[in-house]
Amino acid sequence: MAAREWKLRSFIVAIMIVTTLITVFLVSAAVLLLRIPVIEAENQREVQLHANEYAAHVQVLLGGIESRLDVLANTHARLSPSQFEALLEQMAQGTRGIHALYLVARDGTVVAAGLGDNVEIFRGDILGSDLSATPLFRRVIDRGQRQWSDTYLSALSGNLTVGLATPAGPNHVLIGEVPLASVLDTVKMLARKYAPPLWVLDSRGEVMIETGNGPRAGRSNLKGLPILQAAGDGEARTADLEFGGKRYHAGVAYSEALHWHFVTTTPAGLDNPRVLSTVLIVIGAFGVAILVSIFLSPTWAQQLAAPLDRIVAQARETAQGGNGRWPRGRIAELNALSADLESMAGALRELNVELEHRVEKRTQALAESNESLSNTLARLEQAQHELVRAEKMAALGGLVAGVAHELNTPIGNGLMAVSTLSDQAREFRRTMQEGLRRSDLEHLLGSVEQATDIAARNLSRAADLVTSFKQVAVDQASSQRRRFELAEVVGEIAVTLGPSLKRTPYVLTTNVPAGLALDSYPGPLGQTLANLINNALLHAFDGRDAGHVHIAARLADDGMIEVDVTDDGKGIPAGLIGRIFDPFVTTRMGRGGTGLGLHIAYNAVTHVLGGSLQVDSAEGQGAHFRLRLPAVAPAAAAGDIHEV
Ligand SMILES: Nc1ncnc2c1ncn2[C@@H]1O[C@H](COP(=O)(O)OP(=O)(O)OP(=O)(O)O)[C@@H](O)[C@H]1O
Ligand SMILES: [Mg+2]
Known part of the structure; x- marks a missing residue:
């Protein structure tokens, strides 16, 4: 199959566009393939960092509360009960994050209490009550060191609360109640600072806070998530989650004091704004590159093709006998081509003149030889006519000679018979004068009969020959x-x-x-x-x-x-x-x-x-x-x- 013929301009445009397409495609693919995993890794690292940050802040907050309680427990032995109670009161009212402090005897009886302003009215109920059955109290007595409780509903405020208990000397336990809200407020404050959605899960996996548009998707207990279990084992690590058909990168940090999990997420893949924007930028760059190549390639093609067109036009003009200037431009090879064609055209022109000259000479020579040929032909024709005539004459002559020869015998025979007869007649006349005898008469008669017979036969033979001869024609x-x-x-x-x-x-x-x-x-x-x-x-x-x-x-x-x-x-x-x-x-x-x-x-x-x-x-x-x-x-x- 014959290859399709292109116009140079279209060919250059096509090549440029295709080259641009391939190049931009390869570059885009490389950018996406190399860049997106990096962005994803960054996102993952970032969510993990945020989770750690949340956990660390909460740890600092809780650490502050712990150290205050430790100081208080240490001063218990040195102060009188009334002095200590006053200190408890002062601490409960003046410390942000603690709204009640109890001093509990080893048997579980609350012996002293410091209460914040809003819970002061419950003092009568609290003092003397028995906390020996509460899990927190039991754990402190059993382990002999500081313990945090799970969240529970405070009997005083009716709000969700966590308790911190620490031994105060050999016979007492100091318990502080920390309203959950005050801890979570810190977290919310941080959440305003860090963009990624956050969940705070308590030790049971219940979602206590959810910020932003996180992917919890209606689930409130996330205990089953494998990522939480891994984090619970002490190794905080990032992982991918799937909710509602979407993928998320998640970072998890575990807070040991309260057994809380801080989970931050960010959408993975194209749902992630950074990935999306990178992809959009690449696609945009792709589009722009193609547009630029579509708009610019005709101009470049024109720049390349125009000088060649001028050379072609000049070549055509030269072929038709024109003598214009051969064009020169900015492209060295085309200038060389133009120069070569120019010298070729010059050489051709000279050759043409020489050729015309030669043709003229040849034509003249041909005309001359033509004339001599036609003269020769005329002479030949004449000679041919003469030959034919001569041939005919010869043939006719031969025929006539043949006929003459053939006729010669019978006519000669006839003539001989007649002349013999004439001799006999003369002889008879002489004999008649001497005296005619019967025998003479009979001899004459015999001779006459013989001669006439010979003459008749030969004349008939001659007649036959003539008849045949007539048939030849x-x-x-x-x-x-x-x-x-x-x-x-x-x-x-x-x-x-x-x-x-x-x-x-x-x-x-x-x-x-x-x-x-x-x-x-x-x-x-x-x-x-x-x-x-x-x-x-x-x-x-x-x-x-x-x-x-x-x-x-x-x-x-x-x-x-x-x-x-x-x-x-x-x-x-x-x-x-x-x-x-x-x-x-x-x-x-x-x-x-x-x-x-x-x-x-x-x-x-x-x-x-x-x-x-x-x-x-x-x-x-x-x-x-x-x-x-x-x-x-x-x-x-x-x-x-x-x-x-
Ligand atoms: N059938 C034949 N068999 C053998 N010889 C033949 C035969 N026909 C012709 N010829 C030979 O060819 C010669 C030429 O024949 P052609 O008929 O031309 O002349 P012709 O018979 O001799 O004389 P004409 O026919 O004029 O009386 C003859 O003399 C004879 O020798
Ligand atoms: Mg015959």
Whole structure:
């Protein structure tokens, strides 16, 4: 298949756009493939950092509360009960994050309490109450060191609260109640600072706070999340979560004091604004690059193609005979091309002039040789005409000589007989004067009879020769043309020759199918067949006591009619067969043969019937004459007389 033909400009534009597309595509793909994992890793690191940050802040807050409680516990032994109670009161009211402090005896009885302003009214209920059954109290007694409780509903405020308990000397336990809200307020404050959504889960996995548009998706207990379990084992790590068909990076930090989890999330993949913006920037850059290449490439293509166009235009102008300036531009190769073409055009012009000059010279030489050729041709034609005429004259001369020679014998014989007769008459007259005897008269009569007989025979022979000779010039115009059946003509000949054949031991048979119709000259055809049959009887069977002549005809494949005349006679010697159709060729010279029979037949077949006559024979093998005739003979040319 032939490759499509492009215009240079379109080709350059296409190449540029395709190159830009491929390049920008590869660069974009590389950017996305390399950059997005980095962004994702950064996001992951960031959410983890935030989670840690939350946990650390809460730890600081709780640490502050712990150290205050430790200080208080340490001062218990050094102060009197009333002094200590006053201190408790002062601490409970003045410390942010603690709204009640209890001093509990080892048996669980609350012996002193410091209460914040808003819970002061419950003092009567609190003092003397028994906390020995509370899990926090039990844990402190069992382990002998500081413990945090799970969240619970405060009996004082009715709010969610966490408790911190620490031993105060060997016989007491100091318990502080910290309202959850005060811890969570710190977290919320931080959440305002850090953007990623945050959950704070208590030790049971309950979501205590959720900020931003986190992916909790209606779940409030997230204890089952594998990430929490991993974090609970002490290893804080990031992981991916899936909620509502979306993926999130999550960072988890674990706070040991309260067994809380701080979980921060940020959407992963395209939902993440950073990833999305990177992708959008890349797509935008891709689009811009394509637009730029679409807008700029035609201009660049124009810059490249225009000088070439100018060179092509100049080449065309030069080809049409123009002589303008060859253009030069800014591209070195095109300038070189232009310069080369310019020198080539110059060389061509010179060559052209030289060529024209040469053509002119050749044309002149040709005209001269043409003239001499036509002169030669004219001379040749003239010579040809002369030759033809000479040939005709020679042929005619030969014929006349032949005829003269042939006529010479009978006429000479006749003349001799007549002059003998004349001598005899003169002799008779002389004898008559001397006296006429009967014997003289009888002698004269005998001589007269002999001479007249010789003269008559020879004159008849001469007459025959002339008749034959007249036939040599067979004239179409004098022959009658008509439509006839071949079988008819052959049948007539057989009938005509019948009587003379009967007197000989020879046989003639025919095999001519009916329906072989010709539009031709039956006269010359009949004459030809009669000649061939007569020749067989005369020459082929000469001295034989049996012989068979057969005439057969058929329609050949090419539409010609073939007639075969065969005999089983002695055949024609090789030395004779090549000349057999020439005039005066005979083996019966002086014995009735003129040698014109086959010549006449040949002329009639070739010139009048428009066919061909061939002979095929070998000595002792019989002879086979073959005629091929067209069913329709050619039209007679007016006055066309065929001689020789
Ligand atoms: N069928 C034949 N078999 C053998 N020889 C033949 C046969 N036909 C022709 N010839 C030879 O060809 C010679 C030429 O024949 P052609 O008919 O021209 O002349 P011709 O028969 O001798 O004389 P004409 O026909 O003029 O009386 C003959 O003398 C004879 O020797
Ligand atoms: Mg003959």
